[in-house]
Amino acid sequence: MPTTDTGIPPAPVTLAASARPAHRDPNVLRWLGAYTASMVGDSVYYIALSWAAVQAGTPTQAGVVMAVSAVPRALLMLGGGVVADRFGPRRVVIGSDAVRCAAVLAVAGLVFVTDPGLWPLALLAVVFGTVDAVFMPAVGALPxxxxxxxxxxxxxxxxxxxxRFAGVVGAPLGGLGVALGGAATAFGLxxxxxAVSVPLLISVRVRELPPDDADDVSAADDVDDARKGARPGTGWQDLRDGLRYIRHDRVLAxxxxxxxxxxxxxxxxxxxxxxxxxxERGWGAAGMGWVLAGFGTGAGAASLLLAVRGRVPHAGRVAxxxxxxxxxAIGALAYVPSVLAAAGVAVLVGLLAGLSGALCGALVQTRSDPAYLGRVSSVSGIVSLGLAPLGMPLSAAAIGLWGTGPVFVVSxxxxxxxxxxxxxxxxxxxxxxPKVKKKQEQQQPKSKSK
Structure with a gap:
């Protein structure tokens, strides 16, 4: 079986802790605080990097610096899933955040004392992309x-x-840091x-889940295959086992x-x-901001619904x-007559896309055997972060040829x-x-033991 997070010994999760719904579980809330701090830090980092790159070079060079982190992230993410499964997602997330924190603070000090040019910024971007390649699958496997x-x-x-919170708060914080002390202050922030995420993650208690924890949504033969494939081997063998596991699963594939x-x-x-x-419509930056705000509002509402409700019946059909x-709604967005109407449609797009995305993510979480969750998360991440961005330059070129309406409809x-x-x-x-268990059902084994 994959090794557990023994590098930082976790306390066992007690029955009383797991009997609470997730939004009232202190253990889950510590994880959520760590994840939120890390995501807000990421948003501030990108503001600082873009500002420092623009100040140090031409707009084209700044664009290259901003994009360079995507290369190691896309190339190494499948391997990152193997690392998360082999060494345990908690250990990997703690190590990743520690490395990212050290790298950003080092560049903050360098920018503060001298004008380093573009090369240290490009190196920082490469380091961030490389660490993200193991961080993202581990984040997916940790819940x-x-x-x-x-x-x-x-x-x-x-x-x-x-x-959503990180997206709303991170950019203004980054801008405030730049306004107060330039890129060095923003990098330091x-x-x-x-850094806030590291002690919170250390305090999070983890457990090694048995393979049958996913029996509600996995067939018995899939669990048996997972047990066979979980034997330690080389990294390449682990990767092939993970891809084989996804390919043979009737839901995940x-x-x-x-x-x-x-x-x-x-x-x-x-x-x-x-x-x-x-x-094209003359809405300007303010109009685009209203549309983006509408999308964010809808997506946030979908996340809030799932966080409070805990389960949506018939998840596959609803998704x-x-x-x-x-x-x-996406196709209709190109044909609405005004900014107000576009913002309304964007709320609908955000709500529906947020709901379907959250349900697909939840199905990935609940369907996957714990021994493979890092590798499954890496494949899901490479699909979203590696393949999907290819649509951006294609969309831009197609809009230049045929206009927004046809391209939005095709998309x-x-x-x-x-x-x-x-x-x-x-x-x-x-x-x-899986059905949300009632408190009495969760405590039933304890009463039987008496």
Whole structure:
């Protein structure tokens, strides 16, 4: 079996702790605080990096510095999933945040005492991308080690709220740091925020989940295969075992395809496409800001719904319907007559995309065997962060040739194929999230022991 997080000995998770819903569990809340601090630190870091790069070079050179971290992240993320499964996600997340904190603070000191030019900034970006390649799969694998399977959907909603909070708070904090003391102050603030996550993560209690923890959503033969594939081998063997595990799973394999299609159709219109649409309609930066705010509001509402409710029945079918309805809304976004109407449609897009994304993430969490969750998370991440961004330059070029309307419609059709994919595979269509256990049911083993 993969090694546990023995580098920093965890306390055992008691029955009383796991009997609480995730949003009231101090152990989960410590993890959430660490994750939020790290994400806000990331947002501040990107503001600081972009400002320092623009000050040190040309806009083209600054763009290269900002983009260079994507290369090691895309190339190494599959290996990062192997690392997370082999050494334990908690240890990997703690180590990753420690390295990122040290790297950012080192550059903050360098920028403070001298004008280092672009090379240290590019090196920092490469370090961040390399560490992200192991950090992201470990982050995806950690929730299953800190709470019960019936709480993972709720944790997915809480994670979505943390991401939205970081997006709203991080940019103004980064701008404030730059205004007060330049890039050095902003880098220092980013490093301190990331540093906050380390002691919180050390205090998080983890456990090694038994393979049958996912029995509610996994077939017995899949669990048996996972046990066989979990024997330690070389890194390449572990990677092949993980890919084989996904390929042979009747839910995960089509789910990865659906995630790829959904992100590929979604990223172009809601990033570069929205900027070009605002410019074409004369909405300006303020109008684009209102549309983005509408999207963020809808996505945050979806995360809040899942965090509070804890479970959505018929998860596979609901995800498919949300994807299909969201794709229609994406296509309609290019034809609305005003900024106000566009913001309203963006709320709907955010709500539906947020709901479908959270449900797909929760299905990944609950369907995957714990021995493979890091590798499954890495494949999901490489699909979203490696393949989906390719749609941005393609969307920009296509809009230049044919305009926003046709490109938004085609992108919406690609996104809609994700919903068709979910409906086309019976096991994925019928996939359910584990039922949230009542407190009495969770305490039943304890009463029997008496």
């Amino acid at each position: 299953a080690r800190i709470t019960d399977s019936d709480q993972l959907a709720r944790v997915q909603g809480m994670r979505g709220l943390a991401i 980013a490093g301190l925020l990331i 089509p789910l990865m395809l659906a995630i790829a299609l959904g992100d590929l159709g979604f990223v172009g219109p809601l990033n570069v496409g929205l900027t070009l649409l605002a410019d 498919a319907v949300a994807i299909l309805a969201g794709s229609v 919406a059709a690609v996104c809609g194929l994700a919903g068709v994919c979910v409906l086309s595979f019976r096991d994925l269509r019928r996939a359910e999230l």
